[in-house]
Amino acid sequence: MQLSGKTILISGSGSGLGAATAQRLLAQGANVVGLDLAADPAWVPVWNGPENWQGRYMHAQADVTQESSVQHVVQEGVAKFGRLSGVVCCAGILHGERVLGPSGLASLDAFRRVIDVNLVGTIQVVRAAVQAIAQGEPQEPDQEQGVVVMTSSIAAFDGQIGQCAYSASKGAIAAMTLPMAREFARFGIRVVSIAPGVFQTPMMQAASQKVRGPLLDASVFPKRFGLPEEFASMVQSVLENSMLNGTIIRLDGAMRM
Numbered sequence: 001m002q003l004s005g006k007t008i009l010i011s012g013s014g015s016g017l018g019a020a021t022a023q024r025l026l027a028q029g030a031n032v033v034g035l036d037l038a039a040d041p042a043w044v045p046v047w048n049g050p051e052n053w054q055g056r057y058m059h060a061q062a063d064v065t066q067e068s069s070v071q072h073v074v075q076e077g078v079a080k081f082g083r084l085s086g087v088v089c090c091a092g093i094l095h096g097e098r099v100l101g102p103s104g105l106a107s108l109d110a111f112r113r114v115i116d117v118n119l120v121g122t123i124q125v126v127r128a129a130v131q132a133i134a135q136g137e138p139q140e141p142d143q144e145q146g147v148v149v150m151t152s153s154i155a156a157f158d159g160q161i162g163q164c165a166y167s168a169s170k171g172a173i174a175a176m177t178l179p180m181a182r183e184f185a186r187f188g189i190r191v192v193s194i195a196p197g198v199f200q201t202p203m204m205q206a207a208s209q210k211v212r213g214p215l216l217d218a219s220v221f222p223k224r225f226g227l228p229e230e231f232a233s234m235v236q237s238v239l240e241n242s243m244l245n246g247t248i249i250r251l252d253g254a255m256r257m
């Protein structure tokens, strides 16, 4: 897919990986529909992007767990930019809790909340977006109509103690990737998930040094956490490279937690 002039929906565009992706795609000439719980993403007033980017960015405050809000954002985005060609799901939350911890059993409400935001929220955004993408015009040379990019995590495969809920949500995103790719092929829509290692975003910066130290030790090369721009660059590659489909890309510098 050529990005210039295409419209991409990004959930979680207010912060971290989603914010970096929004900026990267805008810089490539795409239109971006940003969706986040945040009303006014902090990067928007200060980002020094290409001259005409403000006219190509639409922000919507919405909760990915609310079906009608998500549908509404997609409809608004299509009304503003004409058609939708892709979706990048970055909205998510982190939660750590032992199933049987020192102070008792883990909260089932917290487990449900993580599944609701990370997993149900992702499918909610994907289904609304795909309905809009499927109404577009197939593009030469492959009759491609669009691309779905979901954010899994290496916790889908290497989950640590306390990550049952988070790993379950991210493992399910990884597991949905191939069936979705098979299903959406008839619309000319590819589906890829990215499984990041540890990236320097507000989500990770909120973790204590006790959590971050051993994670840094587990990184192989480069010996550092990933930068949000490196995630955004991978999203761009996924959108542009038509042979990437039905797969989960680990983006982790060989980290095995």
Ligand SMILES: NC(=O)c1ccc[n+]([C@@H]2O[C@H](COP(=O)([O-])OP(=O)(O)OC[C@H]3O[C@@H](n4cnc5c(N)ncnc54)[C@H](O)[C@@H]3O)[C@@H](O)[C@H]2O)c1
Residues within 6 Å of the ligand: 011, 012, 013, 014, 015, 016, 017, 018, 035, 036, 037, 038, 062, 063, 064, 065, 089, 090, 091, 092, 093, 094, 117, 118, 121, 151, 152, 153, 154, 195, 196, 197, 198, 199, 200, 201, 202, 203, 204
């Ligand atoms: N940072 C990492 O190391 C890392 C590693 C692997 C996977 N991930 C995943 O990448 C994604 C982005 O994480 P990040 O590090 O950029 O985190 P972040 O906290 O910086 O950004 C997440 C964004 O999602 C938004 N959000 C949360 N719940 C929402 C909801 N219900 N509806 C709409 N928006 C909501 C937040 O407002 C925030 O702007 C998440 O799914 C996370 O699980 C992150």
